[in-house]
Amino acid sequence: MALLLHIDIVSTAIDSQYCSEKVTIVHIVVCLKQVPDTTEVKIDRKTNTLIREGVPSIANPFDLNAVEAALVLKEKYGATVTVISMGPPQAKEALRRAIAMGADQAILLSDRSFAGADTLATSYTLAQAILKLRDAGGVDLVLCGKQAIDGDTAQVGPGIATRLNLTQLTYVSKIESVDADGKHITVERKLENGVEIVRGNLPALLTVVKEIYKPRYASLPCLIESLAYEPVVWNAKQISADSSQIGLEGSPTWVETIFSPPLREGGVILNPGDENYDKEFSGLIDTVKKIVAEERSKLVCS
């Protein structure tokens, strides 16, 4: 079984600079987060806390869409794909998933001092790492999922774009084209009421929605190989992080309290077997009829 060798991050990207002209996309960075599978999380109503046992940690689904988009561009333009993640050592599993899909290299940003980071501190940390990659050999495109399913903020992508002066394109549902001169990218953005087609300067940062591409399944041999892959690990010092801008210290927002959402009060339960049922059912129908009639009359008058 061939082991995936640790690829020297610098050399692949620098080779491209020796080309006589910049053709298209050469190096793509994808930001990935390992998150608890919040669709499986439940609340213990007796103690009003989350039940986390048995909840698996997964790669954030939207980030896998971003990885897939990067791989499609890799196949089209021969780009190198680097996946980065800020997280504890366990996050290596999520990075390996991306490697199994076809990413070329993975970097874990791991340091105790990153703990307690809100979105401002997180975008700072990720931006520092991307700067290091940019200095080593250039970054043409950064791809992120639209939001993480635990934080649900959608703020880190725009934060990185702003810090690095990358063209910000959010809610991207399709990458239409990259200009032959490698200077512009045209995308479709999925807005509430329609689709916007935007042309933006490269380098750019895209946050992608699930409609963009369905993440591929890694083949079994690729999955097995990825298990042996050791991501590069960078700590705060290695990304030249300013300690006042990372972790808790670098976070302007403060969690004051966490509580389980207040329950809406339940009302009347109707059981078809009960003797009251017919009466209660008619009452319900009358309530509905009244509202239906009111809504109908609005349509007539307007």
Added chain:
Amino acid sequence: MTPIEIAEKLCTLCQVCVKKCPSDALSMQDGKIVVNEKCTACGICVRTCPEKAMSLRNLPKKAIAKDLKDYKGVWVFIEHSDCKIASVSFELLGEGRKLADKLGVELSAVLLGDATERMAAESASYGADTVLVMNDPLLKNYRTQPYLAGIVQLVQKYKPEIFLFGATTMGRDLAGAVATKLRTGLTADCTALDIEEQTKFLKQTRPAFGGNIMATILTKNHRPQMATVRPRVMKAPLKDAGKKAAIINETIVVSAELLPTMIVDFILQAEQNAPLEDAQIIVSGGKGMGSAKNFDMLHAFASAIGGTVAGSRKASEAGWISAAMQVGQTGHTVRPRIYFACGISGAIQHVVGMQTSDIIIAINKDPHAPIFSVANYGIVGDVLNIIPQMTKIFNEGSGNNESH
């Protein structure tokens, strides 16, 4: 250093903290409890440790870069397209008014665009005391860069203490960039806002973990306190065309050549029905409907009562309903007058998308389905029998007549 300090002498390694941590930030390693990067300093472990062995590390008080007292006023970003103001902006003017009154400060609408006169007047009629306007052809259609530059210019000049945006694609695209540029705190997708009595801080409450948990966030040492607010949760005030506001015109300082994006086209979504968010009567189907065919009866019922058909994530994933009609955490938030939940179990990720409906009517075979604890009326029965029954009643009754 991590935000949590553990007094090892007191710790009995019971691991209650490990189980309670919502962020999976605690684990037992080498006979000790260890905190990792996922820690968000929420303090749940501190509160639940039976031995009181955990505490939040006291950080040295930061020198505050700017004098917080200089920042006054509540601002609301006015979102618009085609010169039509988004309803979330009106909702925010309503909420902003309450906050401004509690603080005893002004409420300002922030309007960037072209041909903004009518929209400025409209902002006034929904309660803004002042409207800050940047009128420029470059601002006609929203793009991140010129709007970011303009907003930052206004904030640096006028220094608001609170700045609210709708949690829409536009609002979230813009607010994330603005907050980073200003190096201030931003809380996403808030469902409740309030002012803390003593400190006058903005209390920002929002769902997290896919809606499983609510968090109240403060931005203590940075200004403005920024928040994006979920649409259709706050109530818009009544329009008062008689209300006037002070209009302040500012010129945006930005160079057209340096703008990195160009809008090529906009394709309006073909609307077969009214948008889900505006529907007043919704008939929604879940896994319990069983098949795509069974959704036909929901369409028939919706026709009979003038409703719109929607579905849960499970129904959308099964292809029984389009993703555009999905209600829930990863779909749409709706607040109709009546929400029929048909064969929907009522998982929290769905409930967060419809819990502000006026009336919820749930039909489900399972008496223990969580939906019954949020429904005004819960019918424990087979939806495949009950829906056709109800459809018949409405088709026979006055519902189908033209005249009233």
